Amino acid sequence: MLIHVHTQKGRGHSLAEESPHRYHGVSPNNGKVKDNGHSFSQVFGETLVELAKQDTRIVGITAAMRDGTGLGPFAEAFPDRFFDVGIAEQHAVTLAAGMAKQGLRPVVAVYSTFLQRGYDQVIHDVALQRLPVVIAVDRAGVVGDDGATHQGVFDISFLRAVPGLTVLAPRNGGELSAMLAWALQQSGPVAIRYPRACTANTAAGAPLAPSGAVAPxxxxxxxxxxxxxxxxxxxxxxxxxxxxxxxxxxxxxxxxxxxxxxxxxxxxxxxxxxxxxxxxxxxxxxxxxxxxxxxxxxxxxxxxxxxxxxxxxxxxxxxxxxxxxxxxxxxxxxxxxxxxxxxxxxxxxxxxxxxxxx
CATH class of the missing domain: 3.40.50.920 (Rossmann fold)
Known part of the structure; x- marks a missing residue:
């Protein structure tokens, strides 16, 4: 006997039923509305929109995490330049490699823990080919209530082992904006890792940054x-x-x-x-x-x-x-x-x- 169960995220809670993508992962409900401020993910998404206005080659790619990675504004502003490949991180990275090979400037937004699934593709399809793919590594570091499977605490170890891959880490939103602009100017692959956190200095839409943006x-x-x-x-x-x-x-x-x-x-x-x-x-x-x-x-x-x-x-x-x-x-x-x-x-x-x- 085969039982096929179709689940509905947020069943019984009207807010979750209407916006399931916003309730992918939630903290305990204490009945209070909390203003979490501006997150690194939001700064990333807003900056990418501004940069994409200046460069039509920029495309955004995600693996079923459009809003979680901050790509919602980009998807709305550039629907023909946004690609959600579903829960297929390996394909997301390979798709980015193919796009870069054809002259586009792809940005793959992915959680640190999920990038582990696309590691082979990062090595063979992107780094070995020296392709200009930007990997936005969201949820880098501990993520809290999502638990052991989602802690983003391995990416530095496995990314720094890849030849030719530059790895950046911004202190705040201003640095993230500048690093993203810098990364999109490079001729090879760049990974930018940032945490699940609110950030000060949220300047988005920063001008294209000089190399000083990534200097220690x-x-x-x-x-x-x-x-x-x-x-x-x-x-x-x-x-x-x-x-x-x-x-x-x-x-x-x-x-x-x-x-x-x-x-x-x-x-x-x-x-x-x-x-x-x-x-x-x-x-x-x-x-x-x-x-x-x-x-x-x-x-x-x-x-x-x-x-x-x-x-x-x-x-x-x-x-x-x-x-x-x-x-x-x-x-x-x-x-x-x-x-x-x-x-x-x-x-x-x-x-x-x-x-x-x-």
């Missing part, structure tokens, strides 16, 4: 050590570094570009420092912190001794829970990072690197 920047100087980080974790690092002043003075670096890592910049900012901390909303295995360690091992840091601590997620699946709760559980809040800065300066270290000039 020291947002706070320091004499004793450096915290290397990216994305919204920059603000966590700033709060932590400021809280240990004046006893300790840590610089904070917003890397912006996670691949390729600017080794010369790292060597320069580490000159005269004793401590290195890396901070990421991502697994430690093969992640951002690993890339910093690789640079230090390969090129040297110009110092005889550096104490290094990497902060991120251990080798385990991250469970269900709010983003705030998960960050606290894994030691990624500003007070917890500040405590690590104090401890590394007092002698407790995860790893010691002995390195000289390359």
């Amino acid at each position: 920047v020291e947002v706070k100087p320091g004499r004793d050590g450096v915290v290397f980080t990216f994305g919204p974790m920059v603000d966590v690092a700033l709060d932590a570094a400021n809280s240990v002043e004046p006893e300790l003075s840590f610089a904070v670096v917003n890397m912006r570009t996670l691949k390729p890592v600017d080794g010369d910049f790292i060597r320069g900012v580490l000159r005269g420092k004793k401590y290195v901390v890396t901070l990421e909303d991502h697994v430690l295995a093969g992640g951002f912190g690993s890339s910093i360690l690789e640079i230090l091992q390969e090129t040297g840091a110009g110092e005889s001794l550096l104490r290094v601590e990497r902060l991120g997620y251990p080798d385990e699946f991250i469970p269900h829970g709010s983003i705030e709760r998960i960050h606290e559980e894994y030691g990624l809040t500003a007070p917890q990072v500040a405590q690590v800065l104090r401890e590394i300066a007092s002698g407790r270290t995860l790893q010691v690197i002995v390195s000289g000039d390359a």
